[in-house]
Amino acid sequence: MLNLIIKDFKLMFGGPKNAGKRLLSLLLKFLLLGGLIAAETFLFTAILDKIGHYKNAPRAFMVLFLLVVSAFMTVSAVFQAKKLFFDEGDIRQLATHPISNATQILSKLVFLFLVHFASSFLFVYPLFLAYGIMMGKTMMFYYLALFYPAAAFIFEAGIGLIFVYPLWYVLQYLKKHVLLEFAVSVVLLFLLSWVYSEVLTIFVGVVANNELMTLFSAESIAAIVDFEQYVVPINFLADVFIGGKRSMLMTYLAVAGGVFVLGLTVTIFTFHRVKNMSVDIKPAANKRVHKPLSVTLALVKKELSLITRNSDYVYSYSGLLVVQPLLLYLIIMAMNTIFSTGSFLYYTSLFPNFVSIIDVFVVMMFTVIISSGANQYISMEEKTIKNLKTMPVGFRKQIYIKLLIPVTLSTLSLLCSVIVLRASGVFSDVTAVFAFLISEALLLTFDLISLGEELQIRHQRPRSTFLSSAASYIIPAVYLVISLFLSYSGFDISALYIAGILFLLLIGIPYFLVLNSKMGKWFLDLEAIN
């Protein structure tokens, strides 16, 4: 059992093999988590300070925060349970060992509990502590925080286990239907953008118009207090842990226990089903007739298949390309509002064209960061590198087609974004034209550098991304600093933009010449994985 739990731990948190990378990844995760917890604690204590004198308000806000944590933990439980119960590689590995299904399921449940408890505790503990301090019962809430995650697990994991199989099934289905998967990813990203825009509107209002107090009017607080009664079963838990009504524990256990038993039953049944499922071979209904394509078209089709039929690419690149115009519009509009109002106005007035320079900077960053989702030109070939080398097609043609497709898609998305920003009046004509030209120059430079890095992958080591990272972060930052300095010195905005383009061409053109001359050698030295 312990070995199975350790195996699941490695499966879930294995990550990169390289010790340095693992440490860096751990550090980043730690920082992200720390930031989230710090933000949560700061927000919660700030709200408690403001609404502390309203009757029942602190408890209602505590329940609201616990609800958010619970929702987050439930979603997280669904994905963790999917990885634990329906990982094909894991199922295949375990199938050859004499381990009963009951032991496998039990070990996975124990692991799910441990991970869930630890994560939930990290978020809940600061809330309990802050609430305890406010109520003058620090010690009591300190101890209660130890038990709350365990109690909440029953309900959250129960819901997670109910939805884990439908999620797995839907993802499997989407994997087989590329267009549908793409459409779903776009809808999801649009929904996220909408939620983001709503949060952004509130944030902009708070920052630009100092509207914080309007969020906590007597009416809104009364609505939140009233809302608490509908938050089943978190309100039962709140009665037990915050209200001190221990009798409600039975009610909670009846509800949450029922959900957990249902979830467990569904998972046990579906785990057996998936485990025994042979590879589902369902031939398509119609045979097709081979229509010979030209070599170029065949290579383009292959590259498009590699990009679009890979789920990671669909969500991290193709989907983001579609929502890039909307995201850029939301962010730039919000930023412009902030920089054009309140106390910011004084600082920005020191730099003529400050807003335009920042806007172009944001477009550059977005373009290059989204593009980085599709710059694994060679790595994505994996074992098929040998195919590249043995097919009777010149290496330049193959490589430039690999480069051309993401560049074209990113350029189209960039063009749409700039048109949207111009049409909506966020950008002037000059800003729109130069935002496109500078971002395009950066995109080309970045993609060429990435291609050079990809062609130099050796000994199956991960690609060195130093230069491309520098291109994606340092070049825009240098552009920003120099532009602001020149703007402060009174230079014309068009001259600044032209200087920016020349600066990028000065980096991009020499790199292209070097890359083009060494491409043949680098290509032949690529190692085919056997």
Place this chain on the structure above:
Amino acid sequence: MSSYDNYELYNPLAVSTEEEAALAATPREKSPTVSIKNLHKAYGKKQVLKGLELDVYEGELFGFLGRNGIGKSTTIDCVIGAKRFEKGKILVDGYDVTTHPIEAKFSFGYVASEPNCYDVMTGYDYLEFIASIYKISEGDFVRNFKYLCTRLALDEKELLNPTSNYSHGMKQKLCLIASLLHNPKIWILDEPTVGLDIMAVEELKKMMREYANHGNTVFITSHNIELVAKICDRVAIVNDGKIEKLYDLNREPNRRIQLPKIFMDLYKTEG
């Protein structure tokens, strides 16, 4: 009725009477289809090939043997244009692989020891891709595809599924089909029997023989010395970066039986 049914079963491996007469000539009277001269290849400071010389002729089934890490796959990789080499010359179907790589690549079909098809494509998509790259006409594609599927007992319907669902053996069969779609003059196979079931191995042996009999060249490496001894016309054993032994098994039939012992003795002496 599917569109394939318009095509009769066509055997690209069949031998005509005129061809049989041409094949009666011994290898040395023919021109080499693969010619390796003074091949040197190093990995860093480690010199793997030290002036390897080899001629492989049309109409012969040639076995290339050697223990692990001795340079068999490196030699093949240099021949197929997958690796650079420091010194020497390689001609494939008369084309220098460094100066005319595209023409050379059109003349051979290659099967790697590990099947390397695209997981995101269906088997059929992969073969269509290969057909487009080799500029194979629709008629030739359908004929060869249907014939090779039949020979290798690969269900055409299964080719409509993504290759990620295939077993290792199925992927290997798919790669064997892909390597022959364009009827190459030279068929290069690096450990082709790995993962294939016994029926497929037997069929592959027959196909290789027929392919060579058809006037083409079959160049094979395998750890299965019995297989090589049984089917090959000539074999070479590579050692210390050069060809150490070269036998014509048709002229010296007793070598077929002795081959495993010769192989063992050679490397035993090397320690």
